[in-house]
Amino acid sequence: MPQFKTAANVTRILSTSRQDSEEIPPQKRSKKAIQDEQLIWHALKEEPSKGMELVFRRYYQPLCSHAVRFVGSKEVAQDIVSDLLAQFYDQKLFLTITTSIRSYLFKAVRNRGFNYLKFDLARKGDLATSPEPRIAETYQPDSITQYEELYQDFEKAIETLPSQRRKIYLLFQFEGKSMKEIAMGMALSVRTVETQLYRSKIAIRHLLKDKWLIFTLVFTHLL
Amino acid sequence: MHDKDTIKELLLNYFKGSVSVIQKKWIDDWVNESPANEEVFYAYLEEWERKNPQYLTDTEQALVTFRDKSETGTSAGITSVFVRKPQKHRSIKLFLVASLTLFGLLFLGTYKGITVKTYRTGYGELATVTLYDGTVVYLNANSELKAPRFAFLANSRKVELTGEASFNVTHDPINKFIVQTMNGLDVVVHGTEFTVYNRRHNTEVQLKSGKVELIKHNATGEESIVMKPGEKVRMEDDGILQKEKVKVPEEFASWKQYRYVFDQTSLTDIARIISDNYGVEVEISGDSIGKRTLSGSFRSEDAKEFADAVAQVLGISMEIEEKRFRFIELD
Numbered sequence: 001m002p003q004f005k006t007a008a009n010v011t012r013i014l015s016t017s018r019q020d021s022e023e024i025p026p027q028k029r030s031k032k033a034i035q036d037e038q039l040i041w042h043a044l045k046e047e048p049s050k051g052m053e054l055v056f057r058r059y060y061q062p063l064c065s066h067a068v069r070f071v072g073s074k075e076v077a078q079d080i081v082s083d084l085l086a087q088f089y090d091q092k093l094f095l096t097i098t099t100s101i102r103s104y105l106f107k108a109v110r111n112r113g114f115n116y117l118k119f120d121l122a123r124k125g126d127l128a129t130s131p132e133p134r135i136a137e138t139y140q141p142d143s144i145t146q147y148e149e150l151y152q153d154f155e156k157a158i159e160t161l162p163s164q165r166r167k168i169y170l171l172f173q174f175e176g177k178s179m180k181e182i183a184m185g186m187a188l189s190v191r192t193v194e195t196q197l198y199r200s201k202i203a204i205r206h207l208l209k210d211k212w213l214i215f216t217l218v219f220t221h222l223l
Numbered sequence: 224m225h226d227k228d229t230i231k232e233l234l235l236n237y238f239k240g241s242v243s244v245i246q247k248k249w250i251d252d253w254v255n256e257s258p259a260n261e262e263v264f265y266a267y268l269e270e271w272e273r274k275n276p277q278y279l280t281d282t283e284q285a286l287v288t289f290r291d292k293s294e295t296g297t298s299a300g301i302t303s304v305f306v307r308k309p310q311k312h313r314s315i316k317l318f319l320v321a322s323l324t325l326f327g328l329l330f331l332g333t334y335k336g337i338t339v340k341t342y343r344t345g346y347g348e349l350a351t352v353t354l355y356d357g358t359v360v361y362l363n364a365n366s367e368l369k370a371p372r373f374a375f376l377a378n379s380r381k382v383e384l385t386g387e388a389s390f391n392v393t394h395d396p397i398n399k400f401i402v403q404t405m406n407g408l409d410v411v412v413h414g415t416e417f418t419v420y421n422r423r424h425n426t427e428v429q430l431k432s433g434k435v436e437l438i439k440h441n442a443t444g445e446e447s448i449v450m451k452p453g454e455k456v457r458m459e460d461d462g463i464l465q466k467e468k469v470k471v472p473e474e475f476a477s478w479k480q481y482r483y484v485f486d487q488t489s490l491t492d493i494a495r496i497i498s499d500n501y502g503v504e505v506e507i508s509g510d511s512i513g514k515r516t517l518s519g520s521f522r523s524e525d526a527k528e529f530a531d532a533v534a535q536v537l538g539i540s541m542e543i544e545e546k547r548f549r550f551i552e553l554d
Contacts, residue, residue, distance in 0.1 A: 052289070053286060057286070064277075102269055145250055
């Protein structure tokens with residue numbers, strides 16, 4: 001399972017997984033999923049705010065988990081999913097979609113994640129102070145497997161980082177810790193943390209650039 | 224081709240990242256085949272994400288935030304942000320491109336001005352310049368020297384000279400010192416003391432010590448001459464290099480002390496020196512006196528004093544009319 005391999009992370013997931021007590025055996029789930037889908041759709045039509053609650057409870061967790069594979073940051077993943085759901089609700093997109101709600105939401109989150117990662121890779125300069133790249137759904141890869149390919153390449157790139165550098169990178173990028181906090185926690189200077197982050201970013205970009213960055217450059221020039 | 228269970232296994236392996244390129248291609252085709260297949264794809268994706276969460280979210284908190292936003296109407300703001308954002312970025316992008324272009328042009332325009340320092344002397348003015356590498360340059364009157372301002376920006380020690388200057392070059396075998404003249408003659412220095420004279424009429428290089436190499440850039444290629452101490456090379460307008468021995472070594476850059484040393488120097492040449500160094504027009508009346516020569520040394524900081532002395536020695540008269548000097552043969 002391609003998970004971020006920090007000790008802190010793994011423990012967190014293990015210790016909190018008990019929360020999901022309403023776990024249903026997988027065999028029964030697919031049938032229930034169809035029922036859920038109909039239930040949610042019905043609720044959205046009758047009483048949108050109630051319907052959105054169901055959407056949140058059902059999809060927020062898996063959507064965030066999926067988004068974070070692309071963006072590598074909990075905070076950004078949650079922002080992407082929240083924005084997406086807000087848009088879904090505000091523009092009453094649930095009335096116009098032709099696919100299932102699940103398909104629509106996953107497709108959209110993949111697009112946003114995909115574009116975010118590529119903008120993030122193309123973004124140069126300081127990690128902390130650069131403006132947020134635009135999250136758009138304007139660019140879509142021509143095949144569905146490119147999404148998996150991108151986040152799996154991203155994952156592999158993170159794995160190539162030396163252990164300390166990877167730890168710092170994940171604390172900063174995934175956990176959203178500040179450089180100061182990381183420096184304090186690991187008994188390092190802020191400058192060292194900064195350097196390690198910079199090197200991580202360069203290394204990741206270097207590993208991904210040949211395959212993925214050409215797209216972005218062409219894409220941004222068309223804007 | 225594939226039954227339901229095989230597809231499920233294939234997809235779960237695919238999300239794990241352990242399928243072959245050919246299997247990926249099959250998945251692409253299969254998803255494109257029908258919307259139903261696409262639905263199955265996302266159903267398994269959701270299932271896989273549930274089983275393998277990257278982290279656990281606080282759904283309740285997210286829901287509270289969502290409710291707050293939609294109640295206060297700020298969620299509409301989110302939508303408009305999405306519409307506005309591209310334009311904002313475009314204008315920022317345009318602004319960046321425009322300012323970078325402008326900056327680039329300005330920089331190109333001033334780059335030479337920043338990295339190259341120009342030393343100029345006026346008529347009758349001498350200057351001593353120490354370059355960043357320790358090389359000392361004595362600039363004669365009415366001369367211009369362009370030298371790199373910063374050592375780290377100069378990839379070679381190249382200076383440009385118009386006029387006359389004497390160089391005392393700091394030795395550096397790797398980074399050669401080169402004096403470029405506008406007449407296409409380069410002086411490549413191998414650690415030395417020498418004078419370069421480069422005025423409109425001709426170019427002259429005189430070597431006191433060390434070794435220099437002269438490179439003449441022709442239309443056909445390059446011509447090079449290696450000079451030994453005590454030698455003088457002249458290049459006239461025709462571009463031909465002539466080597467000769469310096470008969471009076473003291474003559475070497477004697478102008479550094481406002482002193483002029485002449486060794487059978489013709490009045491025509493002296494007139495040229497006065498004209499170049501003091502910025503006055505010098506005229507010679509009569510054909511014969513221009514060829515008269517003069518030997519000896521003379522010290523003067525003033526053009527009139529200089530010209531008077533020359534006239535006195537040669538037994539001719541000198542007149543000044545509106546800043547124009549004229550040597551006249553006495554009857």
